Amino acid sequence: xxxxxxxxxxxxxxxxxxxxxxxxxxxxxxxxxxxxxxxxxxxxxxxxxxxxxxxxxxxxxxxxxxxxxxxxxxxxxxxxxxxxxxxxxxxxxxxxxxxxxxxxxxxxxxxxxxxxxxxxxxxxxxxxxxxxxxxxxxxxxxxxxxxxxxxxxxxxxxxxxxxxxxxxxxxxxxxxxxxxxxxxxxxxxxxxxxxxxxxxxxxxxxxxxxxxxxxxxxxxxx
Amino acid sequence: xxxxxxxxxxxxxxxxxxxxxxxxxxxxxxxxxxxxxxxxxxxxxxxxxxxxxxxxxxxxxxxxxxxxxxxxxxxxxxxxxxxxxxxxxxxxxxxxxxxxxxxxxxxxxxxxxxxxxxxxxxxxxxxxxxxxxxxxxxxxxxxxxxxxxxxxxxxxxxxxxxxxxxxxxxxxxxxxxxxxxxxxxxxxxxxxxxxxxxxxxxxxxxxxxxxxxxxxxxxxxxxxxxxxxxxxxxxxxxxxxxxxxxxxxxxxxxxxxxxxxxxxxxxxxxxxxxxxxxxxxxxxxxxxxxxxxxxxxxxxxxxxxxxxxxxxxxxxxxxx
Ligand SMILES: Nc1ncnc2c1ncn2[C@@H]1O[C@H](COP(=O)(O)OP(=O)(O)O)[C@@H](O)[C@H]1O
Ligand SMILES: [Mg+2]
Numbered sequence: 001x002x003x004x005x006x007x008x009x010x011x012x013x014x015x016x017x018x019x020x021x022x023x024x025x026x027x028x029x030x031x032x033x034x035x036x037x038x039x040x041x042x043x044x045x046x047x048x049x050x051x052x053x054x055x056x057x058x059x060x061x062x063x064x065x066x067x068x069x070x071x072x073x074x075x076x077x078x079x080x081x082x083x084x085x086x087x088x089x090x091x092x093x094x095x096x097x098x099x100x101x102x103x104x105x106x107x108x109x110x111x112x113x114x115x116x117x118x119x120x121x122x123x124x125x126x127x128x129x130x131x132x133x134x135x136x137x138x139x140x141x142x143x144x145x146x147x148x149x150x151x152x153x154x155x156x157x158x159x160x161x162x163x164x165x166x167x168x169x170x171x172x173x174x175x176x177x178x179x180x181x182x183x184x185x186x187x188x189x190x191x192x193x194x195x196x197x198x199x200x201x202x203x204x205x206x207x208x209x210x211x212x213x214x215x216x217x218x219x220x221x222x
Numbered sequence: 223x224x225x226x227x228x229x230x231x232x233x234x235x236x237x238x239x240x241x242x243x244x245x246x247x248x249x250x251x252x253x254x255x256x257x258x259x260x261x262x263x264x265x266x267x268x269x270x271x272x273x274x275x276x277x278x279x280x281x282x283x284x285x286x287x288x289x290x291x292x293x294x295x296x297x298x299x300x301x302x303x304x305x306x307x308x309x310x311x312x313x314x315x316x317x318x319x320x321x322x323x324x325x326x327x328x329x330x331x332x333x334x335x336x337x338x339x340x341x342x343x344x345x346x347x348x349x350x351x352x353x354x355x356x357x358x359x360x361x362x363x364x365x366x367x368x369x370x371x372x373x374x375x376x377x378x379x380x381x382x383x384x385x386x387x388x389x390x391x392x393x394x395x396x397x398x399x400x401x402x403x404x405x406x407x408x409x410x411x412x413x414x415x416x417x418x419x420x421x422x423x424x425x426x427x428x429x430x431x432x433x434x435x436x437x438x439x440x441x442x443x444x445x446x447x448x449x450x451x452x453x454x455x456x457x458x459x460x461x462x463x464x465x466x467x468x469x470x471x472x473x474x475x476x477x478x479x480x481x482x483x484x485x486x487x488x489x490x491x492x493x494x495x496x497x498x499x500x501x502x503x504x505x506x507x508x509x510x511x512x513x514x515x516x517x518x519x520x521x522x523x524x525x526x527x528x529x530x531x532x533x534x535x536x537x538x539x540x541x542x
Contacts, residue, residue: 123298124297
């Protein structure tokens with residue numbers, strides 16, 4: 001009980017700083033998300049069309065995904081054009097988002113029932129019409145599952161970027177650790193979780209708008 | 223009119239042709255049924271007609287035009303296709319599914335709406351109740367009706383129907399068949415109909431093509447098939463009740479005796495219509511415990527049909 005009160009007291013007494021960190025945190029996550037969506041959805045579309053690249057591209061995404069984040073951040077800092085700060089942080093996070101996004105876009109497009117595509121072709125739909133009117137709309141549930149994983153993951157991983165100069169919630173946790181201040185660590189973790197939950201909730205709303213009600217019952221399979 | 227000339231298909235990485243040098247033609251307004259065991263190449267034939275599969279050799283003509291000279295997407299929009307797995311778009315409403323081809327053809331929206339409502343009615347679905355549903359909300363039989371409506375949507379002169387009533391129970395299937403035959407009386411499409419069920423073939427076909435292992439075994443009217451099966455394969459396919467099946471296709475008037483004087487016919491204890499099948503005459507005879515029925519056309523008695531005549535007929539056709 002005591003701890004909970006102390007945590008809230010801490011948040012209350014440091015609201016300005018926490019607000020600043022939260023805004024920074026959110027803006028980094030949203031920047032990364034915007035670039036990742038455009039980039040990785042395109043890559044997913046391309047490899048689903050040119051299947052021969054699929055295995056190697058998804059393999060690359062898997063390799064990137066298992067590199068410890070702290071080392072990737074550190075590595076980018078050493079590159080002069082990137083240096084300390086947002087560029088390095090954003091780039092590293094974008095690379096981490098590759099795996100859940102590319103893989104799920106590819107999987108989503110490939111998991112579309114063959115007989116439905118066949119029906120589309122048989123009705124006289126062109127390849128482009130089949131992509132935009134059948135494959136993409138039917139892939140949304142799987143794609144969104146990937147997007148939501150990516151969002152939560154980026155939000156958590158962004159905390160590590162504090163080591164390369166980002167002034168975000170990670171800093172709270174980091175300082176908490178160095179000072180042995182439990183309230184600070186818990187407050188940081190709490191805020192990060194809230195940000196993740198909030199973004200996930202927004203994505204959920206978006207998913208509901210984008211995904212056809214005809215698919216919603218089956219989206220639970222993924 | 224659809225013509226296939228020596229059409230052959232060998233799929234890549236296979237050696238045995240899936241369809242082997244098949245030649246036949248289907249006249250305008252007729253239903254031609256392809257029947258044969260699973261894997262004999264029925265689906266492949268249909269898919270070659272709308273160019274989902276390209277033949278290895280041979281030619282296909284629609285109304286005299288080689289289909290290779292037509293853009294394949296445009297060709298398909300002119301040919302209604304009911305696929306074996308139904309293949310409704312799960313993310314689209316029934317209205318959008320049925321309106322698919324008209325939208326591809328850029329019909330005005332109001333005309334599409336009206337057409338969809340009309341078609342749902344035609345295939346026996348309540349438009350106001352069904353139009354806004356999604357495929358997962360329908361039963362198997364309802365989905366197959368939507369599949370048929372979708373194929374009919376742009377009023378194509380040709381329809382390819384791949385086991386269109388395959389996924390429903392026999393009772394619903396019988397009803398869908400009846401409704402479809404009634405509809406065909408009005409719309410007079412040229413139809414290629416695929417089934418593995420010989421009874422469905424005999425019921426639906428103006429013309430039947432029997433296939434086995436990619437080869438054409440026999441073609442002819444249901445009557446020809448039943449009375450002169452080309453070989454044991456066709457005999458087996460038809461089954462042991464060939465004679466009785468024939469009676470189902472034979473009109474009472476074709477076996478009746480025209481009496482010297484009417485009173486004889488009028489003495490019959492029971493009657494049937496001239497155009498009813500002989501099978502029905504047997505049914506009526508059994509019910510009335512009689513060896514003879516009177517045959518009527520309208521109110522007029524025009525002849526009699528006796529058990530002896532029917533028996534003679536069966537012996538004649540089964541050749542024993
Ligand atoms: N795309 C394909 N690739 C290779 N073989 C195929 C393909 N489609 C069908 N076949 C083969 O061709 C034969 C005929 O198939 P199909 O026309 O579907 O038969 P049916 O519709 O009469 O059951 C089968 O042996 C099947 O395995
Ligand atoms: Mg088939």
